[in-house]
Amino acid sequence: MNLLLDWKSMGSLFATLMFFRTAVRDFLPPEVNQVLRRFFSDKCFSSAQHFKLSRLQNSKNVTYAMVPNQSLEDIFNGIKFNWSFHVSEKQSNTDKGRYFQLSFLSKYKEIVHSSYLPHIADAAEIIKFKNRGKRLYTNRSMEASWSQVAYFSHPSTFDTIAMDPILKQEIKDDLMKFVNKREFYNRVGRSWKRGYLLYGPPGTGKTSLIAAIANFLEFDIYDLELTSVRSNSQLRKLLIATTSKSVIIVEDIDCSLDLSNRKKKGKKTSPGSSSSGSSVSLSGVLNFVDGLWSSCGGERLIIFTTNHKEKLDAALLRPGRMDKHINLSYCDVESFKILVKNYLKIEEHEIMKEVEEMLGLVKMTPADVAEFFMEGGVGFCGGFI
Numbered sequence: 001m002n003l004l005l006d007w008k009s010m011g012s013l014f015a016t017l018m019f020f021r022t023a024v025r026d027f028l029p030p031e032v033n034q035v036l037r038r039f040f041s042d043k044c045f046s047s048a049q050h051f052k053l054s055r056l057q058n059s060k061n062v063t064y065a066m067v068p069n070q071s072l073e074d075i076f077n078g079i080k081f082n083w084s085f086h087v088s089e090k091q092s093n094t095d096k097g098r099y100f101q102l103s104f105l106s107k108y109k110e111i112v113h114s115s116y117l118p119h120i121a122d123a124a125e126i127i128k129f130k131n132r133g134k135r136l137y138t139n140r141s142m143e144a145s146w147s148q149v150a151y152f153s154h155p156s157t158f159d160t161i162a163m164d165p166i167l168k169q170e171i172k173d174d175l176m177k178f179v180n181k182r183e184f185y186n187r188v189g190r191s192w193k194r195g196y197l198l199y200g201p202p203g204t205g206k207t208s209l210i211a212a213i214a215n216f217l218e219f220d221i222y223d224l225e226l227t228s229v230r231s232n233s234q235l236r237k238l239l240i241a242t243t244s245k246s247v248i249i250v251e252d253i254d255c256s257l258d259l260s261n262r263k264k265k266g267k268k269t270s271p272g273s274s275s276s277g278s279s280v281s282l283s284g285v286l287n288f289v290d291g292l293w294s295s296c297g298g299e300r301l302i303i304f305t306t307n308h309k310e311k312l313d314a315a316l317l318r319p320g321r322m323d324k325h326i327n328l329s330y331c332d333v334e335s336f337k338i339l340v341k342n343y344l345k346i347e348e349h350e351i352m353k354e355v356e357e358m359l360g361l362v363k364m365t366p367a368d369v370a371e372f373f374m375e376g377g378v379g380f381c382g383g384f385i
């Protein structure tokens, strides 16, 4: 194909390339590169001049992959798109260092955004998942179990969480200690993971605290729907599919699984056989928590939440599995002050003494107070606001 380009069109082509190089990298996070590589595997054979052939041991399937600096052409609705694969020198050994660049004429910019990229995402069986405010994609086969949230950005931080300031600091210190202990975990031969159990009545901030933790660590969040996991082996696959810095959540663990009977260990269950509707056994969960399969490395924080800690099997609660038990409870005056500061921008108020007495008499969750402030708080405690 001969292209005649004057300086002006060169400039615009270059601008297009630069635009899209950035756009693709922002739009599609590093995890997607892996999936894109799979997507391009078929196309490689028909259109790339050089490609890498590989076959996993004991696998019949051969895969074709693009080699760095190779490009291939894709045609969508009669429009030509050129994809090339690059490895940046600085980060050549990480997934972040590998990226695809898409080039196209700038007049197709709108089509690329509105239809071509969604088409690529679909074809590669990519779906969107919960992430710390960005888009995270993973394979569709995981759909049943990783809770799907198109675009998740939870604003909760340790500053906005209403809880005992000493406990809050303790959690932050524990998290920092955990992320700084890679060498220690390697030395003692343990997988680099930590388990938290958040327990307390509904509306005391368990979900908000999880978001605050993920935001604090800047980790990805994976919300595991145990009830839709078909088997222990699927659970294993799910764990392996998580990114290296992730918070894995199982909310309301007492409702997701029949965790009371350890005798189920090793026993095969058929789908839907347990009272909770999950096919995962307690031993499956214990193995999951023990991280037997976390040979993929990286830091994993596993958080279980429950409103009924007493219902959980002691095996699940022991240190090494749930290392830290965090009790979130009703509003005390310290928590109340944080909510007042967040919602009303009031630091101190003479009425606090009265509030303290009132909170000693009435059990209010932070969610009750927050909801009240959202509605305007008229008449609260003799006209607080």
Ligand SMILES: Nc1ncnc2c1ncn2[C@@H]1O[C@H](COP(=O)(O)OP(=O)(O)OP(=O)(O)O)[C@@H](O)[C@H]1O
Residues within 6 Å of the ligand: 160, 161, 162, 163, 201, 202, 203, 204, 205, 206, 207, 208, 209, 307, 365, 366, 367, 368, 370
């Ligand atoms: N400790 C808290 N600090 C700040 N806001 C809170 C707190 N607890 C609850 N809230 C407010 O109440 C709402 C509900 O709280 P959240 O979902 O975190 O509670 P939960 O304990 O996870 O409840 P559930 O057990 O019903 O899932 C939050 O969106 C937040 O606005």
